[in-house]
Amino acid sequence: MRVVVIGGSGHIGSYLVPRLVRAGHEVVSVSRGRSTPYVPAPEWEQVQQVFADREQEDADGSFGGRISGLRPEAVVDLVCFTPESAALLVDRLRGEVGHLVHCGSIWRHGASRKLPITEDDPSSAGPAFGAYGIAKERIARLLAAETAAGGLVTTSLHPGHIVGPGWHPIGPLGSLDPGVWRALSAGEALRVPGSGAESMHHVHADDVAQAFELALLHREAAAGQDVSVVAPTALTVRGYAEVAAGWFGQQAVLETVSWESFRSSTTPEHAESSWGHLHRSHCFSIAKAVERLGYAPAYEPEQAVLESVRWLVERGRLEVANPLVAGAR
Known part of the structure; x- marks a missing residue:
């Protein structure tokens, strides 16, 4: 599969891109700058590198077209932080791409009420608060509604506090x-x-990368879903x-x-x-990630x-x- 990873040289991408190459995928990494990945790996020699300023290109309306022009079968979006940016990408990829996997955040949930927090029980956490958490919650809802309406197939993975x-x-x-x-x-x-x-x-960056790889592999099980990606405890x-x-x-x-x-x-x-x-x-509970994706965190x-x-x-x-x-x- 040809996969475009937006934000490929960051925390998650540093582990995800080599994973995808090892799995046999053709990978294009899109990043804003020319910084090197956090973890060096020989697989990067097989990766096409594309440099783009998403904020600027969202403003002039060209970013979605740039991603579409790379002819992906699937897109992994690791650096989307506003509903407006998410909507622009979805509108451009609808009907052209088979799967969009978005990186959300556990901060789409507010203060805990019932532990462990589960994705599909609204009573387990309060409403999102703070600009970042509210934006991630709105993006997750936008993507779920898009898939439910028969549009672009999307999945939102929500990592905990990433370390590595x-x-x-x-x-x-x-x-x-x-x-x-x-x-x-x-x-x-x-x-x-x-x-x-x-x-x-917390969660190790490579465990998050594992979940993204699994979401691409198990597209049908992941379609339209919100999934928390955290350590076992x-x-x-x-x-x-x-x-x-x-x-x-x-x-x-x-x-x-x-x-x-x-x-x-x-x-x-x-x-x-x-x-x-x-x-x-x-x-958070990892039951949904385990059951739907086969997630098996190593850390x-x-x-x-x-x-x-x-x-x-x-x-x-x-x-x-x-x-x-x-x-x-």
Whole structure:
């Protein structure tokens, strides 16, 4: 099958594109810049590279035509963030492409109500909030309605917090604050807002790539569906901090504080990120992904995060007080 991957050199694409080549597909990777994939692989030598500025081409109405002109049988869209952009692509591909697989987000769901959250039970989570989450929810509904009406066959896959070598993971407090890792690695007190029982659901980028590959393979089962793509389990704030401190031979020292006190002790950016993750307190079921797609994630969340942290520490991109313990897992 000829597959066009929009955003092919990013987090997911770095793993997905080589997977598709190994599976025998003809792959075209569309990206905005000429950055190299996060994970090098010899399969990239067989990939056609196309460079395009989606935002600019959406504005002048040419992006959908560019994708259609590449003659895909299927399209994987990893970098669509507005309903307007999604609608433009759908309108151009309708009747020309057999399958559009879209990358959504678990943030299409709001605060958890019943755990694990399932895709088809509206009572398991509250309504989406925040510009990003609301946009992803609207895109998912748009795509589902398109397929239900007999138009373009679409599938929306909704990853959790993606981690892997090459970028910083969402940390135990739900932010990218490097100070969290310094404190844990030194055995210093970590100020924790809330109860510490709030959860976050990570997933390794290669497990997400696996799900996209499977959605293409099982088109009929995936058609019109929304599917959560996460690790088999989720981490609580407390559990995450304790496991992470252990990687450095330390015990986590957690100091429970109010949100008001926490906000006064960090930057507005980190505080907002922490609140967004911990208020949602997400934990998802993977039953639908397993049953419909055959999804079999290889990584538990702590394994995925450790791989990312080890990569950063070894390259001097994350400052820690003590080295990782040999055999940390």
